[in-house]
Amino acid sequence: MRFYDSxxxxxxxxxxxxxxxxxxxxxxxxxxxxxxxxVTGMTIPVVSANMNAVTGPRMAxxxxxxxxxxxxxxxxxxxxxxRAIAWVKEQPTRCDSLYPVSAxxxxxxxxxxxxxxxxxxxxxxxxxxxxxGLLPAENLAHAVEDARLGDLVHEDPFxxxxxxxxxxxxxxxxxxxxxxxxxxxxxxxxPVGTISQKQAMRLxxxxxxxxxxxxxxxxxxxxxxGGVAERAVDLVRAGADVxxxxxxxxxxxxxxxxxxxxxxxxxxxxxxAAGNVxxxxxxxxxxxxxxxxxxxxxxxxxxxxxxxxxxVGRPQFSAVLECAERAHSLGAAIWADGGxxxxxxxxxxxxxxxxxxxxxxxxxxxxxxPGEIRGTADGRLYKTNYGMAxxxxxxxxxxxxxxxxxxxxxxxxxxxxxxxxxxxPRTPSVEDILDQITAGVRSACTYAGAASLSEFHERAxxxxxxxxxxxxxxALPTSW
Numbered sequence: 001m002r003f004y005d006s007x008x009x010x011x012x013x014x015x016x017x018x019x020x021x022x023x024x025x026x027x028x029x030x031x032x033x034x035x036x037x038x039v040t041g042m043t044i045p046v047v048s049a050n051m052n053a054v055t056g057p058r059m060a061x062x063x064x065x066x067x068x069x070x071x072x073x074x075x076x077x078x079x080x081x082x083r084a085i086a087w088v089k090e091q092p093t094r095c096d097s098l099y100p101v102s103a104x105x106x107x108x109x110x111x112x113x114x115x116x117x118x119x120x121x122x123x124x125x126x127x128x129x130x131x132x133g134l135l136p137a138e139n140l141a142h143a144v145e146d147a148r149l150g151d152l153v154h155e156d157p158f159x160x161x162x163x164x165x166x167x168x169x170x171x172x173x174x175x176x177x178x179x180x181x182x183x184x185x186x187x188x189x190x191p192v193g194t195i196s197q198k199q200a201m202r203l204x205x206x207x208x209x210x211x212x213x214x215x216x217x218x219x220x221x222x223x224x225x226g227g228v229a230e231r232a233v234d235l236v237r238a239g240a241d242v243x244x245x246x247x248x249x250x251x252x253x254x255x256x257x258x259x260x261x262x263x264x265x266x267x268x269x270x271x272x273a274a275g276n277v278x279x280x281x282x283x284x285x286x287x288x289x290x291x292x293x294x295x296x297x298x299x300x301x302x303x304x305x306x307x308x309x310x311x312v313g314r315p316q317f318s319a320v321l322e323c324a325e326r327a328h329s330l331g332a333a334i335w336a337d338g339g340x341x342x343x344x345x346x347x348x349x350x351x352x353x354x355x356x357x358x359x360x361x362x363x364x365x366x367x368x369x370p371g372e373i374r375g376t377a378d379g380r381l382y383k384t385n386y387g388m389a390x391x392x393x394x395x396x397x398x399x400x401x402x403x404x405x406x407x408x409x410x411x412x413x414x415x416x417x418x419x420x421x422x423x424x425p426r427t428p429s430v431e432d433i434l435d436q437i438t439a440g441v442r443s444a445c446t447y448a449g450a451a452s453l454s455e456f457h458e459r460a461x462x463x464x465x466x467x468x469x470x471x472x473x474x475a476l477p478t479s480w
Contacts, residue, residue, distance in 0.1 A: 001351050001461075004461050005464075011315040012464065013316055014344070014345040014348050014349070016317065016464060017317055017462050018469070018473070019347065019448065019461065019462060020461040022449040022461060024449040026445070026450070030205065030442070031451060032442045032445045032452065033452040034453060035453070036333070037355070037453065038356070039292045039333075040241075040271055040293070042069050044434065045357060045441070045453060046346070046359060046434060047063075047069045047071060047335055047356050047357070048060070048068070048069070048358075048359060048360075049071065049338075049359060049360035049363075050072065050221035051073060051360045052370065053364050053369060054361075055073060055369075056370035057072070057084040057085075057088050058370075059368040060072060060084070061087075061216055061218075062097075062429070063209075064088070065093060065208050065216060066431060068434065070218060070219065071220065071242075071244050071358075072218065073221055074220075081235065085235075086238070086239065088216050089215045089218070092185065092187075093216055094195075094208070095162070095195040096120070096193050098194065099114060099121070099122050100122075101113070101123070102124075102126075102127070102150075103124050103127075103132050103148060104127075105124075105149045107146070107152075110122060111145075111373060111381075114367055115137065116137055116138050116140040117137055117138060117426075117428040118137075118138045119198055119429070120196070121182040122137065122149060123184070124149050124153050131184075134183075134184055135152055136181060159183065159186055160175075160186070161187075162185050165195070168201070168203030172200035172204075175200060182196050183196075206434075218240060219242035219243070220243060220244065221246045222235065222245055224255050228261050229262060229264070229265035232262040236270055242270075242272075243266065243271070243273070246275065246276075248298070248306065249276075249298075250294075255286070256289045259272065263289070263290025271292045271293065272291050274286045275295025275337060276295045276337055277295070278313065280322050280323060282323070283296070292332055292333070293332065293333050293334065294327055294332060294333075294335070295358065296319050296324075296336055297320075297358075298313040298314060299312065299313025301361065302361040316336065316338065317352055320336045320352040323353075328353065335355060335358045336349035336352070336354035336356070336357045336358065341362065343441065344444075346437050346441055347440055351457060351460035352462075363430055365423050367429055367430075371383050373423065380422060381422070381423040383421050383423065448461070
């Protein structure tokens with residue numbers, strides 16, 4: 001990457017910069033290879049953050065299914081994280097996981113699981129777990145709240161054999177010809193998932209992130225206190241493909257010691273990410289301790305109040321740029337963690353040298369994130385999100401401590417404890433957001449004349465703009 005005119009004398013955020021087009025020889029945006037090229041084996045450069053309200057097993061499965069990676073949070077206890085990893089590993093790799101519900105489930109209860117949106121469906125089961133049928137979630141839009149889902153199923157589902165997904169173009173055409181939006185996917189007569197027309201199309205664009213046994217990949221986070229090495233070994237044995245050693249202040253002795261201990265415990269082949277830092281020195285220390293990937297970002301997240309509470313942090317574009325240069329010189333890579341709100345920000349993080357981008361709040365308001373869907377009096381649907389250093393997260397993380405110790409920990413909480421994330425019925429899934437991100441990044445690569453992310457970083461030309469320049473680039477949904 002190079003600056004168009006001259007290097008700046010001050011640090012920059014994503015909003016401060018823009019990409020300038022270069023001569024392009026890439027014939028199609030779909031020809032652009034979005035693989036990060038790092039030790040994770042991902043095929044798109046997107047990681048869902050290890051936040052309680054962002055990544056659960058369903059989010060992790062869908063992220064891997066589309067080529068990214070989900071990081072299960074460190075707050076899960078041993079049994080919880082084992083169940084989550086096992087669930088992800090059992091899921092189909094080419095179709096959506098089932099949303100199984102009892103036939104006695106009411107419409108009101110079902111709306112807490114899925115919004116009345118197209119492209120997703122409930123698998124309705126009777127009291128013996130026998131299949132009653134598929135019920136498209138969009139059918140909930142006009143149904144009365146106390147209606148039973150079993151009474152709303154009026155026909156047998158359209159069935160696709162899992163082996164037929166080897167030819168996704170044919171499956172898309174089959175669903176199109178039959179005018180079917182949602183089909184049941186079966187393996188040897190047993191339902192394993194569902195697929196929509198749009199998901200069949202996506203199979204022609206995305207490649208799943210799979211382990212050596214052709215199962216979906218999943219990452220898991222651990223803290224830096226209390227039996228770190230033992231916890232790491234336990235997670236690897238449970239099936240975690242990537243370990244994320246995580247704390248807000250990553251450039252500290254305890255973190256460096258924890259990374260070294262984890263590396264010694266799991267050996268050289270398990271990918272380890274560690275962070276967070278914002279300097280070349282912090283990056284180098286974590287890589288030398290054993291990290292393959294360094295998480296970069298202090299304070300840019302939407303739920304984070306660190307900068308306002310402590311004045312600590314750094315504008316994210318400059319942090320990514322500096323840390324990526326040092327990481328690459330040491331044979332490592334970075335994840336740009338936080339601060340992205342639009343696809344343009346993802347493209348800029350990658351242009352600055354990020355291997356992948358870690359996203360939290362942007363994904364929290366999707367059907368795959370943990371938690372129930374709630375509604376306002378005027379009918380708007382939302383999920384809640386909160387920061388991982390907020391008082392809400394602190395209460396959960398230290399619930400085993402005495403009331404006095406919990407109160408003392410609460411003095412140092414940072415972050416927002418609850419925020420509403422509105423669910424858009426037109427784009428309710430993390431898949432929809434990944435579509436937007438990857439489409440934007442593919443186009444950005446072609447504007448730079450790059451056919452891969454490594455070429456993008458090499459060829460990207462970045463300019464610096466004023467606040468007015470940024471505002472000029474915003475779309476106007478209504479007339480001025």
